[in-house]
Amino acid sequence: MWNEPPPPDPPARVWRDWALVGVLVALALLEGALRPDMPWRAVSVIVTVGLVPTLLWRRTRPLLMLVIAFTTSSVVPLFLDGGRPDAYTMVFMLILVYAVFRWGSGREIVIGVAVLLAGVRFSLAGAPLAPADAVGAFAVVFSAMALGGALRYRARARMRELDQVKLLEREHLARDLHDIVAHHVSAMAIRAQAGLATAVTRPEAATDALRVIEAEATRTLAEMRAMVRVLRKHEPAELAPGRRVSDLRQLAGQSRAGPSVDVRLAGDLDDLPPPVGAAIYRIAQESITNARRHARHATRIEVLVAADDTTVRLRVSDDGDTASPRLVSAPGYGLLGMIERAGLLGGTCEAGPGPERGWTVTAVLPRAGAAT
Incomplete structure (x- = not known):
């Protein structure tokens, strides 16, 4: 687990990520305006709005974003005389938990779990929760972890299937390459033997043999280049199938x-x-x-x-x-x-x-x- 690499090629940031951040910022501001009973309302809205942009780097820097969000939410109460930000919009931090299990390496997952446990313990020390609330909170956090791990496993299984398909296609192309080359080289070898046998008595036959060998070699080289291009660049198999x-x-x-x-x-x-x-x-x-x-x-x-x-x-x-x-x-x-x-x-x-x-x-x- 510790040495497991992160999933390759995480998706690039797209407009939907910016839209998500914009919606969450708007919800945080709206919540601050509509909830006059929110403890430390101004601080809660500022902290929430300041942490929402961490979602933009959740795929490429999942552990760092999780540490920033949970450290901030745990340290801020120290300056509020025992109070703490209580914005409902802070639920977006579950996305960061999910991102660590979906896009992080094995080392980042282990460290992320430690950060989560430390943050939860630190928060409970300042304001203990009822047993039912604590169980519910852990269940929600565990659900985010499980979802990230399940999608990670599914993506890995899908990647193995694609690798098997690519390997099978490479075997097919290699078999085609063998068939093509063996046939043409056989024809060239036979023609060369015929040319050598008749070179003294019929020089023109040797010339004809060389022309046939040149044509066969040109055709073989062209087909080999096409096959190698497919194998190297993963281009569509133009020659599969190309014969009737x-x-x-x-x-x-x-x-x-x-x-x-x-x-x-x-x-x-x-x-x-x-x-x-x-x-x-x-x-x-x-x-x-x-x-x-x-x-x-x-x-x-x-x-x-x-x-x-x-x-x-x-x-x-x-x-x-x-x-x-x-x-x-x-x-x-x-x-x-x-x-x-x-x-x-x-x-x-x-x-x-x-x-x-x-x-x-x-x-x-x-x-x-x-x-x-």
């Missing part, structure tokens, strides 16, 4: 070397929710990348997307050699990302050997995209 199922046709023509990619789309895919379309695209992209990396002797990669009224199905398969099985027990971030991405939308994603040969990735997502 129709963009899968671009994957078929992105690489002239390695296995050919055949993309087939079936069913009504035009009105898919953006998260579902982006997930289908990213899962297919990662599956193609994995096939290019790990499928030995593969000559063809087939991508099939089919949709009906309730689900969208994706199947990515290759005709690689099944004699050397691929790792399933320890999947990388790519496979885990596909499984998590599908799970977030209430779907499933499975990967394993094909029925005849090669490797098959199958994803089934609900068309509505509602996570379960």
Whole structure:
């Protein structure tokens, strides 16, 4: 408790704070005019009006304002021959009690409670209260403390929820970044190998390979910059989601070397929710990348997307050699990302050997995209 920091970013002073001070000053003056029986009327009104502005700093300096208010109200009676200010408007000091528990640090809360107890004891020593009045006063003060503590806890819980949402969004963006970079770098690596193999006999092929690598690198750099801008500045995720199922046709023509990619789309895919379309695209992209990396002797990669009224199905398969099985027990971030991405939308994603040969990735997502 003692080392607990104050809540971050207290609200700035706004016009409502000034309006509150103005209303309380007006009420104090009105009370002084309408209560001729108020003890030490002039002093009570002056003290009340002088302490009301402490409300303007109740969020940024809660303990200092509480000390000023309670010290003043406790010391003034020493100069009034046993009397004390008795303005009803002084009830605003409960706002200062609330502010210490809402905006103060743990140390300020402990010191504030000590100041409150000392002030109450000092006041009761000069003018004892009846037991019922004392219990009522403590109940009111405790209510102000409890309200401040409850709202403080609620704000902290809300902040934790927001932090979890931000962390989840960062995980999504990091997964997107991995998918994008892995796919483009794979294409560049394959193209570079093809260029090196044909550089001696066909120099023009090497030149074409360099052009493709330059285009892929430019596209990858642009997408990485956009992602990093989102992560650093908490800007709206422009790329989440930025791909659709129709963009899968671009994957078929992105690489002239390695296995050919055949993309087939079936069913009504035009009105898919953006998260579902982006997930289908990213899962297919990662599956193609994995096939290019790990499928030995593969000559063809087939991508099939089919949709009906309730689900969208994706199947990515290759005709690689099944004699050397691929790792399933320890999947990388790519496979885990596909499984998590599908799970977030209430779907499933499975990967394993094909029925005849090669490797098959199958994803089934609900068309509505509602996570379960």
